[in-house]
Amino acid sequence: MSQAEASPAGPAPGEVLLKVDNISLSFGGVRALTNISFDVMKGEIRAIIGPNGAGKSSMLNVINGFYHPQEGTITYKGETRRKMKPHQAARTGIARTFQNIALFKGMSALENIMTGRNTVMAHNPFTAAVYLGPAKRSEIHHREVCERIIDFLEIEAIRKTPVGRLPYGLQKRVELGRALAAEPEMLLLDEPMAGMNLEEKEDMCRFILDVNEEFGTTMVLIEHDMGVVMDISDRVVVLDYGRKLADGPPDQVRNDPDVIDAYLGVAHD
Numbered sequence: 001m002s003q004a005e006a007s008p009a010g011p012a013p014g015e016v017l018l019k020v021d022n023i024s025l026s027f028g029g030v031r032a033l034t035n036i037s038f039d040v041m042k043g044e045i046r047a048i049i050g051p052n053g054a055g056k057s058s059m060l061n062v063i064n065g066f067y068h069p070q071e072g073t074i075t076y077k078g079e080t081r082r083k084m085k086p087h088q089a090a091r092t093g094i095a096r097t098f099q100n101i102a103l104f105k106g107m108s109a110l111e112n113i114m115t116g117r118n119t120v121m122a123h124n125p126f127t128a129a130v131y132l133g134p135a136k137r138s139e140i141h142h143r144e145v146c147e148r149i150i151d152f153l154e155i156e157a158i159r160k161t162p163v164g165r166l167p168y169g170l171q172k173r174v175e176l177g178r179a180l181a182a183e184p185e186m187l188l189l190d191e192p193m194a195g196m197n198l199e200e201k202e203d204m205c206r207f208i209l210d211v212n213e214e215f216g217t218t219m220v221l222i223e224h225d226m227g228v229v230m231d232i233s234d235r236v237v238v239l240d241y242g243r244k245l246a247d248g249p250p251d252q253v254r255n256d257p258d259v260i261d262a263y264l265g266v267a268h269d
């Protein structure tokens with residue numbers, strides 16, 4: 001799978017792809033994020049964890065341009081900005097999924113995944129209107145990409161089923177497919193395993209690891225299931241009340257006394 005509008009001189013695996021510097025975000029009197037800084041290396045699986053209301057979703061929303069921070073900068077592929085617009089984020093290769101499934105329930109799995117191609121479809125109104133060669137070829141190519149994703153995510157059997165009729169775990173998989181259809185360089189996953197049973201969680205973990213390995217997609221994920229986070233992440237950043245509490249590999253974060261206090265609520269000496 002190629003990547004959307006990949007910069008020719010983009011970072012190599014292991015180099016910094018995204019850097020957030022001193023991000024602060026408030027909603028009226030509510031301070032959602034205070035001076036948050038961390039980076040994401042190309043190709044890694046980076047988790048953001050923290051108790052409810054810690055600022056995790058707000059952080060994802062800043063990265064993909066839904067929220068505009070009052071302070072701080074975001075550097076993505078070497079380009080520094082205070083704020084990003086969602087369509088800019090999408091065009092430069094950032095895709096995301098949402099905490100609550102945001103699919104078109106009456107449309108099939110395939111149609112939903114096709115909608116994920118919108119950001120990468122170049123339209124020529126004339127050829128599209130009369131469905132000339134280039135428009136036809138481009139449509140065939142988009143369908144091929146979507147069919148490949150369907151194969152990859154093992155959802156052939158439900159490709160024509162309206163997603164509203166699918167079990168929750170499969171809907172989440174279709175949502176992952178729609179995000180992948182944009183051929184993202186970086187994928188933001190907001191609680192990809194929330195509400196899933198154990199088997200569905202294991203499947204989703206496998207797909208996240210496979211996407212990361214097969215396509216080299218960088219992942220930033222929010223997840224409440226600590227077992228999952230520690231198993232699949234390369235590095236973990238911990239937020240609490242909008243501040244950064246810890247940042248490092250899973251083993252380091254797991255044993256950090258501040259994290260144990262704040263997040264796990266377990267006493268220590």
Ligand SMILES: Nc1ncnc2c1ncn2[C@@H]1O[C@H](COP(=O)(O)OP(=O)(O)OP(=O)(O)O)[C@@H](O)[C@H]1O
Nearest residue numbers: 027030031032050051052053054055056057058059
């Ligand atoms: N659009 C908004 N308007 C007002 N306040 C908001 C908005 N979005 C987030 N907040 C507030 O910012 C703080 C951080 O919320 P956020 O949703 O980022 O936390 P979270 O760590 O993702 O929580 P959860 O795990 O419960 O999803 C909370 O106090 C929340 O109420």
